[in-house]
Amino acid sequence: MAEDEEGLTWTELSGHSSGMPADKNISSSVTRVIVKTAGKQEDFMIADDTSVRQFKEKLSTHFKCQMDQLVLVFMGRLLKDHDTLSQRGILDGHTIHLVIKSKRSSRSLAHSSRNLSTKEPCHQVRNTEGNTNGVYQPAGVSHTPLESALLVEPDAPKVHSQDLEVSGPEYIAQMLQNPSIQQLLSNTDLVRQFISEHPDMQQLMQQSPEVSYILDNSDILWQTLELARNLAMIQEIMQIQQPEQILEHPLNPQSHLGLETLPGGDNALGQSYVDCNDQMLNSSQDLFGGNPFPALLEGQVLQQLQSSPPSPPPPQERQDQLPQLPTTRVIYTSSHGLSSITSASVTPNKVNHTPSTHTTTISTKGPSPTCPIQQPARVPALPSIELTQQPQTEDIDATISLDSSDQKLEDDLQPSDEQTKSQITGSMMQLLLNNPYLAAQMMLFISMPQLSEQYRQQLPTFLQQTQLSDMLIALANPKASQAILQIEQGLQLLATEAPVLLPWVAPYLWGLGWLPAPSCSHPDTVPWAWDVPDIAEPKGPECCHKSGTGLQSLQSLAGDPSHLLQAPEIRFSQQMESLQAMGFGNHHANLQALIATEGDTSAAIRKLKRSHGF
């Protein structure tokens, strides 16, 4: 009887649930459990002593999958088939998490676990083994483990979290230091095969056939690898290339600028061609009658450019705007008037034009020089490819600029000494003041979309308007910020207890610049905002309820400039005189009454009489 009921589907159970408890004695009461899976959740009514296996059967029919695809997790523990739900402590209203494994993964996981044992140095890479082993067999090298270790590098971006441990920059550095890997790298055939067999490179080569020419030249490859190993060289070249952008881009090429489709990153490869051109030129000096490097002066370059007939005008104009490596330009101008823009600069449009002009001019030369020249001529194509990816990196660049300043500010906050902290926050505030743009970004770690421009423009004006600058400087003193907090709290209390008294606090705030001071200042007599009390009455309580900030409520009260101008004494001077004449001697009380009644003499008189107890 009990088994029959447990075997019922959940729909039937829920129908019977009302009738069940009365008949049953101990266990089989129905519980409602929530099953949460992949972003949605559903309720299930099941008997208490249902086993996990039976529950899985139910779920498999409900979610239309196989039972072995289901994994149930409760409180971080995996539920085994032989347990019962009550054994695991699953009670009414508890949530069980369900993961439905995909059929593919259950098979591939079994496969990958077998490979796991053979890959000791890179045990995390197991899931990529299937791909890489197959691809690199043609290389015919028997250093399989090292190969796979090396191949982690190009595969790094495609690979998921498990492989990140190996693909971090420090790991790549470690790997590069390994002498056997260096030996591998020096074997240019192997490296060329590595690179050409990589699917991303193949895609690259389809997009631009020039790349394959580059790869065929072993010299260039060797230079590339030399360069990749020598970080200092990369940094130097980057500095020369982008002197004005130096603050924005981190100098470490192995960091987050990576679109790591090529070993060492796009930038490294791109810079290497600059260097390669130099090297190639050095090696082919005899063809050109000497190293043209001494003639690096830009004026000479431009002159030669203008004198070169076959070069079309547009590349020239754009060339004038180039801020980069004069050496590469000279290579071509000295070589019989070829104009070139071969440096790997960040200017995508014109680069595409040059290869065609080069090929036409080159063909007029003799056959022997064309070979070495062709390759450099095709070099610009590659930078253009990497540059099409630049727009995607812009976000990264923007955040990197953020990060470098982020780092700076973070470093600023490191010291724990209170005094230095205040000094540092002072300097930080200065930084914020000087770069309100930075302030906008620094508040939250942002990479903002289109709205960012609008917001950034608004922020400086916002900062100026609210006189935030004074306030920020004052905040540099921690005692001051504490004091302000106290004021804030006091005002809030006042706002809740006696809102009508708020305007009386105004004089104390003159100094902070929150409320503009009136033209004549009598801080010792009476607060300036005379007609504000009346306005304050209807407005004040609302303000206080809506705004959580006492200062803000005051500011809203003060927002109306018309009330600020005249001191009360001047406004009510006439009424004061009449009150005096009537015999109300208390100057102070008269003034207060007039405030309260907004200059209405008769009402003020009534008020005064009341207060005197007539």
Add this chain to the structure above:
Amino acid sequence: MEPPNLYPVKLYVYDLSKGLARRLSPIMLGKQLEGIWHTSIVVHKDEFYFGSGGISSCPPGGTLLGPPDSVVDVGSTEVTEELFQEYLSSLGESLFRREAYNIFENNCNTFTNEVAQFLTGRKIPSYITDLPSEILSTPFGQALRPFLDPIQIQPHGGSPIGRPNGQS
């Protein structure tokens, strides 16, 4: 049979404002906020977080934010790495797709809360999950909401998770 492996689960908490919120919040918001919290879950020696680029992972402390400002011990889990990857993939296709990111409603902390409950049955501390409502309950927050809403936060240094068999 052998006892199941238990993997520790930690919550890394970062203050995105680097202390600025603590100083400026009383003035600007009228209430004290200790920080603008970004959290991530660390399990199986990897850090997982949700941003505008979808669910990402990196070595622990490997984002540009650096080491966390505080670490909360969430508990331990029996969930294995493969299973966890499956789970994350399914989340990444449903509730935590990259375009589903919203700084108030569906942010990094929402993700962390979900994952923590999956892994251990426990939620993350409430001062983190209450942050959006704390901010929005102030007039300043309400006023700035149209500006803040489209903000997308994506700490750099990680890479998006893919399917377990290496295809993405």
